[in-house]
Amino acid sequence: MQQIIDEHLWQKIISPDSFSGEVRFREDMKKHTSLKIGGPAEVLAFPQDVVSLKNMLTALKRKDIPFMTIGGGTNLLVRDGGIDGVVISLRDFRRIEPLREEDDLIPFFVETGVPLQKFVGFAKENGYSGIEGLVGIPGSVGGAIAGNAGSFGYEIKNVLVSVTAIYADGRLDKLNAGELGLEYRAAKIPAGSIILSANIRLRRDMKEDIAKRIDGFLREKRERQPLAEQSAGCVFKNPGVTYAGKLIDEAGCKGMRIGDVEVSTVHANFLINKGNASASDFIRLMDAVRARVMEVFGIELEPEIRIVGRDE
Ligand SMILES: Cc1cc2nc3c(=O)[nH]c(=O)nc-3n(C[C@H](O)[C@H](O)[C@H](O)COP(=O)(O)OP(=O)(O)OC[C@H]3O[C@@H](n4cnc5c(N)ncnc54)[C@H](O)[C@@H]3O)c2cc1C
Incomplete structure (x- = not known):
């Protein structure tokens, strides 16, 4: 019989000193998806750091408890019966750091809980080009990688160098972008893994030029899409021949x-x-x-x- 994961079981399997972060039980996923649809997750956990995430994953593995990752919930339809097991949010993983500055091509360390629009705004303010077309796409950097988000001819694939993934047994691994099978609105994230951070390469450019492109794309997006409504963006993929x-x-x-x-x-x-x-x-x-x-x-x-x- 399937075990129910409630507060009592959680405290038994995950000791308080091995985990920092918020944990909610029977949490309505309506509150965590842009569609505002979805039954409850048995557990929704927000680990605060890699050690807590690792400790939680290994404890879940020992008990055979399933988990899945959520970013901004903007590409998700959660069914009415909710989600068994643990939904993990990396909303507290929010660092953006340049790795080197000496060249025109700058690699950034970006944690996947960073909202994609925060990263686009950061690039605009600081004069880094490569993700202008991603303006207005809601959700997290993690979700953008998992679905190779894109628009206006831009895709995350074009700037992604590598990612660091964590597996259910707590093992960390670096994967080059080429190993992720990124294609139109799809990626092959290794089963049972969570992408923790990414190395994303942007090019230095004139701030005014970047701002002009971003503002133009955003204007177009606002005209074409019902951005104020509760949606998950495009429901179907373009079938190749047309939209x-x-x-x-x-x-x-x-x-x-x-x-x-x-x-x-x-x-x-x-x-x-x-x-x-x-x-x-x-x-x-x-x-x-x-x-x-x-x-x-x-x-x-x-x-x-x-x-x-x-x-x-
Ligand atoms: C108004 C609107 C406009 C949109 N416009 C566009 C657009 O122009 N182009 C476009 O491509 N998309 C668009 N989208 C869809 C959506 O915003 C993108 O797909 C976005 O990248 C999803 O990110 P998220 O963080 O919300 O992912 P979620 O919806 O939370 O998750 C999506 C998938 O990614 C997985 N995932 C999330 N984080 C991780 C992680 N760290 N590690 C492993 N797996 C992870 C989840 O398990 C899930 O399978 C739009 C959506 C809306 C609501």
């Missing part, structure tokens, strides 16, 4: 609604939580949109968002 949003629009899906989930009338590849949506309604609307696009164009759409957890 998924264009196919969904031309298949007549804009405004389609199931429960409180609606196909955005601004950008058809965004499915919006209009109020109190459930994950099951979200998935039903995804299926309906896919079926319509298949019927009209004969093209299979593949999800870009990650669906996790279990049904109620």
Whole structure:
């Protein structure tokens, strides 16, 4: 029988002196995803440092307790039954440090809990180029690596040199970007690992030029996307030949609604939580949109968002 991880079991397996950080039990994942959808995680843990993370992972492994990582929760649909095991957030891993400064190409040590927009803002303020097109993409640097986030022809892949990963047994490993299989909205993060930090290489450039590019991209993004609504960004990947949003629009899906989930009338590849949506309604609307696009164009759409957890 599956063991229930409550405060009592937690205290038994993880001694207070081996772990610093906040721990919440039966935490509603609604509060931690941009869609504001999702049942509770048995445990949501925010380790404060690598030693605490390592101690926690090895304790979980000993007890065979599953875990998953969450960044900003902006590419995630958590099912209504919630998540068994432990959800780990690296929100307290927030260092950005230049490793060398002597060249035009500057490598940065970036912890993966850094919000991506904090890093874009840092690059803008200090005159480092390479991630301008990532402006306006919410979430963390970790999530951006795990999904090779990108926009306007920019991708995290283009500036990523290497990452440091931690495994369930507490082992640390350095992986070169080439080993991560980064491609359009996908990466092959080794199973059971968490990316702790990245080496990201940016190029020195004129601050005004960088600011001009960033401001232009942001303006375009604001015009094209319903940024103020509760969404997870684009739900489907572009199928190569054209944009998924264009196919969904031309298949007549804009405004389609199931429960409180609606196909955005601004950008058809965004499915919006209009109020109190459930994950099951979200998935039903995804299926309906896919079926319509298949019927009209004969093209299979593949999800870009990650669906996790279990049904109620
Ligand atoms: C309004 C809006 C606009 C968006 N625009 C874009 C866009 O233009 N381009 C784009 O690419 N995306 C876009 N997105 C989607 C989303 O913001 C990106 O995919 C983002 O990079 C996800 O980061 P996150 O930290 O929120 O990841 P999460 O949603 O928290 O997690 C996503 C996946 O990454 C894994 N993960 C997270 N951190 C780690 C880690 N440290 N180690 C290992 N695995 C990890 C998680 O387990 C999960 O599988 C948009 C989303 C919204 C809401």
